[in-house]
Amino acid sequence: MRTLGIVGRIAPESTIEYYRLLMASYRERVPDGSAPSIVIDSIDLKKLLDLTAAGDLAGLTGYLVGEVRLLARAGAGLALLAANTPHIVFDEVLRKSAIPLVSIVEATCAAAKALGLKRLALFGTRFTMLGRFYPDVFSREGIALVLPAEKDLAFIHKKYVGELVKGVYRPETREKLLAIVGRMREDEGIDGVILGGTELPLILKGETSRVPLLDTTRIHVEAALDELLGKSA
Numbered sequence: 001m002r003t004l005g006i007v008g009r010i011a012p013e014s015t016i017e018y019y020r021l022l023m024a025s026y027r028e029r030v031p032d033g034s035a036p037s038i039v040i041d042s043i044d045l046k047k048l049l050d051l052t053a054a055g056d057l058a059g060l061t062g063y064l065v066g067e068v069r070l071l072a073r074a075g076a077g078l079a080l081l082a083a084n085t086p087h088i089v090f091d092e093v094l095r096k097s098a099i100p101l102v103s104i105v106e107a108t109c110a111a112a113k114a115l116g117l118k119r120l121a122l123f124g125t126r127f128t129m130l131g132r133f134y135p136d137v138f139s140r141e142g143i144a145l146v147l148p149a150e151k152d153l154a155f156i157h158k159k160y161v162g163e164l165v166k167g168v169y170r171p172e173t174r175e176k177l178l179a180i181v182g183r184m185r186e187d188e189g190i191d192g193v194i195l196g197g198t199e200l201p202l203i204l205k206g207e208t209s210r211v212p213l214l215d216t217t218r219i220h221v222e223a224a225l226d227e228l229l230g231k232s233a
Helices: 012-029 045-053 057-073 085-096 104-115 126-130 133-139 150-162 171-188 216-229
Strands: 003-008 038-042 076-081 119-123 144-146 192-195 213-215
Touching: 003 012, 003 057, 012 038, 012 216, 038 057, 045 057, 045 085, 057 076, 057 085, 076 085, 076 216, 085 104, 085 126, 085 133, 104 133, 104 192, 104 213, 104 216, 119 126, 119 171, 126 150, 133 144, 150 171, 213 216
Parallel strands: 003 038, 003 076, 119 144, 119 192, 192 213
Antiparallel strands: none
């Protein structure tokens, strides 16, 4: 079995959740007491966000390619970027990577298709919500993506970078996020929500909604294990 490399700390709390979910899902799939080989690279979130905010996609690509190369030198034969936002340059990083990468966007699209979802809200950072990397993949499967209204989009981004990536989960933020889901279900006819930020499943853990909330962290983990173990595992 190949070693899995994780470009992590984008942000810290979700990297911990990636590791926890990988261990739990592996134990369910392979109940023989063994464990997968995993290497985690803890990167500088501020540098990543600064490059993204500045629109320096070449710089962002170079930064992430360097981190993936570090994982490859550490023995990783497969890797993932443990966040949604850096997938803005996923295709470029993949082209320059010495090892295969598992896309959170492709995995989430496959999960949405399997559920028969056709019209999904997209939550995440502003970079994710306004980027083309989710619509470009989902449109190929005939799945429409709907963005929150501008004031809601600004709220989600502000709370994401100001609270969630710092491990701050406030009840009032949770309630507001669920209110946005409810409003989009009524006004926009969405039949699901992509939690397109890996901290969003943490603040919404255990919450129920009248539409499915797609946990991109868990989906990404399962896709990575599929690659490590083979689809039939």
